[in-house]
Amino acid sequence: MRGNPEAHELLAPGNLAAVLALLAESPGEWTPIAGGTELMVAHAAGRLDAKKLVSLWGIAEMRFTRSEADRFVIGAGATFGDLRAHAELAAELPLIAKAASWIGAIANQNRATIGGNLVNGSPAADSSPAMLAYDTEVELISVRGTRRVAYSAFHTGYKRNVLAPDELMLAIHAPRRFAKHRQYLRKVGPRRAMAIAKVALGATALVENGAVNEIRLGAASLAPFPTRLHKAEAALQGRQVTAETIETACSELLAEARPIDDIRSTAEYRRHVGANLLKEFLLELGREPVP
Amino acid sequence: MSADWPAIRFIVNGESRAVRVPAMKRLLDVLREDLRLTGTKEGCGEGECGSCSVRMNGELVNSCLVPVLQAEGAEIETVEGLSSNGALHPLQQAFLECGGAQCGICTPGMLMAATHLLARNPHPSLAEIREGLAGNLCRCTGFIRIFESVIAAAGSTRGHRGPADHAR
């Protein structure tokens, strides 16, 4: 334990309004802490810069999953354990439940929140590829009100995002329109559990009249932040899935990916395995009977 | 100095407790230092090893990553609360007989993870056991006898040792 607990203040106002008021009072001074699975690791390592923390844990207004007619609304405070346990969500948007089941292991899933995962903004975050593939929006809140932003526009750089200093992420809106889509998610980590992704790919695609009508490819660890693979998508949009388009899409991925070498893996490996995952998905997609 | 901190109250193994400690003190340290419940261990302090696993309101959590203020009002269960009146919990008995504990340092956390698993799923398959214990690292046993212990405790008859169940 390298951090000093006495050097940090932690408040737990217990409701959303009080937290927002606190944030508004002195924007940037308070750091939210939800499940703490990022911040407490930093604390133990003596790298927690935040001196004042405000707890989001146990705030019911943030920990929920609601199904509406056209969407699921997932509270930012929902844990990955909550998401795995939500049968309706798991059935309709299985990539979310799948990603949730890969976050560390059970004890971590019981604490780690989806909001924390997305706000933390690791390029390797496991929920991100699914969030990108499902074309989600994030709802942000402050005393000034709420606003919605496409998740694909949420991250602006390595561990940077569009949140204002007095804002929280309140919820994720996931549209319920992927029942006919082919869906794919694969994480490549150093082992089967308790693994940070070296690379991951989430994808949804709709093939109509023999051609790709809609496709979203969300990648982890192929760029400084979770991102869509727009060039590879463009190479497939409106096309038939053939050996040739697969080849083109994969080379677009190879060209647009900007992975790094670090102690977890190499850029070359990440890029090429990323392309292999795309190919695996597209081969499956190509086999899909045309409705 | 300690009197300066507001009291934080919770229930540990059925008993109400109150501590006056900094709110960012880890639940792990509060259990071990303030309550002298040293059965819960620290192996990494980074959420990776599971030696510090306890149950908080019935959920398995790593106590090294819980600031104690977030445990306010919660019910905490630790390894010390497993046995009753000196009688081993069925999981403890199974670990003893099947060789599920060697050096013993992972054991308290492993027992809490296994308790949590069986509470959710009284007859887990081998794959479910593997998943349920994946956050608890054991460097001694290679896990095999831990799986057998859990199966024995669950009284599961689902053909463990059969090749089909062994294959993942």
Next chain:
Amino acid sequence: MGMSQKNRIVGASVPRKEGIDKLLGRARYVDDIEREGMWHGATVRGSIPRGFIRSIRFDRRTDWSEFTVVTAADIPGKNHIQLIVADQPCLADGVVNHCDEPILLLAHPDKHKLRQAVAGVEIEYEPLPPVFTIEESERQDVVVWGSDNLFKSFLLEKGDVDVGFAAAAHIVESEYRTDAQEHLYIENNGVIAEYDAESGVTVWGSLQCPYYVHRSLVAVFALSEDKVRVIQTETGGAFGGKEDYPSMIASHAALLAMKSGHPVKVVYDRMEDLAATTKRHPSRVRQRTALDREGKLLAMEIDLATDGGAYSTLSSTVLSRATLHAPGPYLCQNVRVRSRSWATNTVPYGAFRGFGAPQACFAIERHMDAIAAQIGMDPVELRRRNFLHDGDTTATEQVMREPVILDRLLDRALAESDFYSKRERFARENAATPIKRGMGIAAFYHGSGFTGSGERYLNSLAGVDVTPEGKVRVLVSSTEFGQGTNTVLTQIAAETLRLHYEDVTMAPPDTGIVPNSGPTVASRTAMVVGRLIERASLQLLEMLRAKAALGNEYSRDEFFAACERYRAGHGEVGSLVRYEAPPGIHWDDQRYRGEAYPAYAWAIHVAQVAVDTVTYSAEVEEFWAVQEAGRIINPVLAGGQVEGGIAQAIGYALYEKVILQNGHMANSQMTNYIMPTAEDVPPIHVFFEEIPFRHGGCGAKGIGELPHDGPAPAILNAIMDATGVSFTRIPLLPEDLFAELAPRPASVSTRPVEETATV
């Protein structure tokens, strides 16, 4: 009660002696212990791989008057940790030889104050050129240790290799490498020390070898032996990693205790433990082999090098075991093994389960498959043709006087794993799937006990006594750290004395109470110390018969009654015995010839792997281990040793990489030092063939290290079967498989982005 039945307790899976305490969470590990008025200690370490210390400054933000500060100047005795060669300073004095070398110690009542204080000590260096690899060290243009960087070398020669090579039909040559491996015991290192001018130094700690720590403390404090007391606390895994380094931590804690006047606890956190303590030696082995037309070995020329790190610590003995295991379990008339251990500027490499044998075994067992591929022979058949048998001589010209049953082990392993039919099936199916499967095998031995004359030098003393409360106690300094010492030794005593398992306990592992039965290493406890306990028990019975009228047949009550009669007439009831070498054991340290080990345990491992060509990751799908390790004292515990060793060795082969940057471990966290989890370990099938060894405790040989020797080569052999590529280095990570297996399209060149992906 039937007292004459044979083996009521030995061979039974009685529950682990200290098991209930562990399961209730009431076993006391060092960090669970508080002493009255205790302070906490921390270590200020170097940050450069090699250089002179020019100045040490203390920042102004810290109130240093609250702290106790210890430097090398505070050491009353020798500033060296006592091991084979006392070259490692307890605290750096003017010069550092690796990044994590301890320089200065701090203690404070509040442990949270220590981190900032450590950061407040500023050390200025004059850097010297470092050496990081075996190759750099053997070039000797930068000398970082002694006059030539060479810790130790051995030459082992049998016959004349030149004659063998001259007659060869095939010559096969290759080089094999293994990287460092971290023990990753789940309990980090830690010690509590107290100092008292009258009674001296007392330490409690997580450790394997109380008398090693004792010896270092005697030297560091210049105290007489009776003024130093070392007590092992419950120890949460060791694997060799708590063989020598606890002497360092104990010295540090005791120095702080002396200067502060308080008990001091020094417990490392995971980052410090990973970065600063010992690891398995990296190795490079060059194999050059001559065979005749039938695939019989004619000559083996082996050049073996290990990286020993900054100080010699145990490198010479690790090298010795590597040398003796390098030729594998094969008969060959002409063998030359030349081995050297080199100094580099990293943390000293130390003891780790297998102790040089896993490195040597990786090379020879991978090489056997490389040979088979080159000469077009089935690798199983190649091994079978060359196996050692009873009466054969090893490379040290040790005659195999005990039965060698490699063929039987092999047949069983092939049958249990369905080796041939699986291998055929995979070969057929692989072409059509992205998952390539394969089967691989390894055959090997592990010498039990100290090498050569080691046991004779150790001259271990052990015994049993009987307390007035009617308990038999086993008196040894052999420690329990999960491997089963307590259980196995009490089983042996209970069996020999014909008592109940519950009648026998362990005396506390406290140098103030127990004799020096030698270090708890080298798979020697059941075999060597177990035999001492068996002999001491027999001697006790003889004594009770001669002097307390114990009958030939006796009940449990009669036994304890006789003990009380003896106590009334003669005083304390106890029996101590010293090590005696089995007859016919001769060892020539100079020529490296003779009985290298009193006994060998033998094994065949079979691995089934799957290589995913989408992700380039290799996984072990199933594993079989068939072994002969003498009499199995406790089948559940022995099985647990084998499974645990195999899991750890799967990590060694496929997952665990120590990443050194500037000689410092860059991945010193559990999140990026990757050991197999419950989801990664395959089903492991363990089978024992038992041939009791006359000179081992109730027939036992060593089992603890054996299982770590075989998995890495078996797995890489299986990967070769699956992919056709002969990989020669471990750990073999997906990135390495990718480098060999990926189809190479024109690589797209893009600039890597600047940010680092830390999560």
